Each structure stands twice: as structure tokens, then as C-alpha cells.
Amino acid sequence: xxxxxxxxxxxxxxxxxxxxxxxxxxxxxxxxxxxxxxxxxxxxxxxxxxxxxxxxxxxxxxxxxxxxxxxxxxxxxxxxxxxx
Numbered sequence: 001x002x003x004x005x006x007x008x009x010x011x012x013x014x015x016x017x018x019x020x021x022x023x024x025x026x027x028x029x030x031x032x033x034x035x036x037x038x039x040x041x042x043x044x045x046x047x048x049x050x051x052x053x054x055x056x057x058x059x060x061x062x063x064x065x066x067x068x069x070x071x072x073x074x075x076x077x078x079x080x081x082x083x084x
Contacts, residue, residue: 001019001080001084002016002017002018003017003076003079003080003083005075005076007069008072009066009067010033010062010065010067010069010072011033011034011069012030012031012032012033012038012069013032013033015029015073015076016028017076017080019080023049023081024047024050025045025046025049025050025053027046028042028045028073029042030042030069037069041069041070041073050081053077054074054077054081057070058071058078060074
């Protein structure tokens with residue numbers, strides 16, 4: 001399943017997430033933002049269970065912002081869970 005999420009409050013504008021049938025993350029692609037860092041995050045979450053990634057990334061802030069790209073990924077994954 002491919003899921004597209006429009007981010008808010010971050011430098012990235014969109015996240016595409018591909019989920020396997022067993023609720024593991026197949027791939028993540030960020031559009032915009034800090035290219036190298038977001039590629040690293042995407043690689044680190046591949047193969048991980050959705051709930052584990054949400055637990056690790058939810059609530060992370062970027063500087064003085066109320067959210068971050070990792071937090072936005074966690075929010076996107078919460079929506080994926082609701083629609084899975």
C-alpha cells in the first residue's frame with residue numbers, strides 16, 4: 001500500500017510511505033527538507049513495524065518548531081494505521 005502525506009510545519013512538503021501487508025515499512029520518501037538526513041531516516045525505518053517507528057519518532061521537535069520531519073513521519077504512520 002502506498003500512502004501520501006502532506007506535511008506541515010517542516011521544510012519537507014510531502015512524505016510517501018509504502019507499507020507491507022504485515023504492517024512493516026517497505027520504503028519512505030521525503031520531498032523537500034534536509035536531503036541527507038531524511039534519506040538516513042528513511043533507510044533506518046525500512047523493515048520496521050509501524051508502531052515501533054511511531055513510538056521512537058513521535059514528539060521530536062526541530063529547533064523552536066512544534067514538530068519535525070521525524071514527527072511528521074510518525075503522524076503519517078498514525079494515519080496509515082487508522083486506514084490499514
